[in-house]
Amino acid sequence: MSSSASDPRLVSAGPPKRPWRLSWADERVRAVVWQVLVVGLVLAIVWWLWRNTVHNLEVRRIATGFGFLGREAGLPIGETLIEYEPTDTYLRALTVGVLNTLKVAGLGILLATVLGTLVGIARLSQNWLLSKLAGLYVEIIRDVPLLLQLLFWYTILQGLPGPRQSLNPLPHVFLSNRGMKLPFIEWGQAHWFTLLAFVVGIVLTVFYARAMRAKQYADGQPRRVWPAGLLLILGLPLAVWAALGAPFTPDLPALRGFNFRGGITVSPEFFALLLGLVTYTAGFIAEIVRAGILSVNQGQWEAAQALGLRRGEILRKIVLPQALRVIVPPMTSQYLNLTKNSSLAVAIGYQDIVSIANTTLNQTGQAIEGIAIIMLVYLTISLSISLFMNWYNARIALVER
Template sequence: MSQTATDPRHLRTPPKRQIRLTWADERVRAIVWQVLIVGAVIGVIWWLVRNTQHNLEVRRIATGFGFLNREAGLPIGEHLIEYTPASTYLRALTVGVLNTLKVAVVGIVLATTLGTVIGIARLSKNWLLSKIAAVYVELIRDVPLLLQLLFWYTILQGLPGPRQALNPVAGVFLSNRGLKLPFLDWQVAHSWALLAFVAGCFATWLYAKAMRRKQMQDGRPRPIWPAALGLLVGLPLVVWSLGGAPTAIDWPELRGFNFRGGMTISPEYFALLIGLTTYTAGFIAEIVRAGILAVPHGQWEAAQALGLRSSTVLRQIVLPQALRVIVPPMTSQYLNLTKNSSLAVAIGYQDIVSIANTTLNQTGQAIEGIAIIMAVYLTISLSISFFMNWYNSRIALVER
């Protein structure tokens, strides 16, 4: 082992070079350029603001968000919260935001499920299944989304009327008025049971985390399913029973020229959901396929050498490793699906874009209306990115 002593002069921090107020000093040049660029950006923003204010004053156009408290007079066919044309513009825009979230959340779940299945099918050893999945991916990705939305909407509008509605299952009717489904006669007990289920999910997550921590300490696995069964099924059932155990179901019935009762999925929402789901699923399928192929083939061989079935290897070994490759590009697809939902205006679905456009046409508050649309999509996109980045950090490999 070398005993060579280190020269103490090499341990000293070199003295900092003082800034010279001359253009030859690169640090002075960097500061000057940064100040100039920031000043130019501020100047452009100031000019745009002043120019906009001047043009609005010349045309006597009111500014501000005071119009939000005025009566909207805007009919909205689908709304998750109580709404009438006598409601304010603020409530109308809130309905639009909820309609957008209804498409985005359900679409993300369905597109992820369908895309994962198709991506796995493309790697199947069954030649026919693999080719069908490949044709689906190539066909869906090569046709513009707007054309697909118009295609599905045309198909749904071409269905027979309510009197000749398709009835594939008892209580389910499909017509040009939409899809009618039986639904619970929702009461307070159902709301409390739903809250109990959400609380049970959170408690199950905490319990599973505590059990894994104990397993890491003593090496003894502990079953989680008994506690999960009690928290996810038993607790909601107890709350539901204490609330009177209501079981009434609202069945759709044909009365006159349309159905009454049950739950209605409008043709506009149905077409938008199908189009967004099938289109995004084609891209997710390729992401899933690439993620699985990124896992070394030796993982498959080692697992099969232990006698594990292919389905078990895929579910327990390959997919958990592939997630580290899948999650980052999957985030982009979730954002694309959310932003592509703005095409709903083409088929008449009243999302935030449609309602905001009608609002700005009625009030003349174009800048405020566009700002509201931008703020809504920015908030939703940042929320999705934050959640996916958090999840990606949870599954990332930790280097020692």
């Protein structure tokens, strides 16, 4: 393309350059006038609002600026990922809020993708009962507001019996109106190293699979990846764990007095929010996955069948990689929706960034700064997800000649 620009024949093919005329008939003059008018109007409105705001803030003696971030927050937070005391600063409280939002959004995206894909595939199943049931689920879940669903789940969780009469669906798992109690192990330094080894194992497996595929492209022989993969993903962490003395002390929840001790707790607020977000978003993801799979030409299925592949294999190796190109862009907007919808946490009392910023702005009276923080956090998260998904989309896009 760049070489053609220097081609004199093509350059001269464009419209002739006309001199500017100061007349309404000149399109360029009109464009400039319109733009100056619109931008001027927007600036005038913004300036007017700004002047009113400054005046109102002075009259009401509301402080401005982000100085309050360093002051003591004094607001208690139920569940935190990092250590936090009510005597800590507002900045730390807001950081806890951001981490809580990221926690529920990250876990939600993961689970909603799995559930949504399963439901989407179930809707295309040849089994009539399964496909109709999946269709019913999608239709009902998408036609009821998410906020109502969250309140519904939260009411159900609150209606569970107290800790002393708690339900015990599995050994050492307790379900009561104080949340869910799960058994865990006493976490030490050795476990962090084991986790690290696990991650390293996954990364090594990915590289190994890539190398094997390159070999397959060279000589056409398929090679098995899973034995080495299993060894790397499970064997490596186990070896590290054993080398560090294999510490294992189960931390089982048990009833002491009126409440549980030990184990890890999933609070009813977090559980209701996660449940609502996952089931709701999965309904939308299911439709996207279904549309993506249907978009793959029927001939691809038939050709793969003719090669002797099984139905599951066809889906995994032939259809899904092609369907992904249709699936990824709308999936991105569902991930963004889920993240933004996690702000509904404020209605059921899960302390995410919106809830904490809202308490902050009520305590300090600095509404503008509080809302600016909320918006800034969500804009950053949205932008990061979009950038990542755009990168992924570009990676899997069809390479056209």
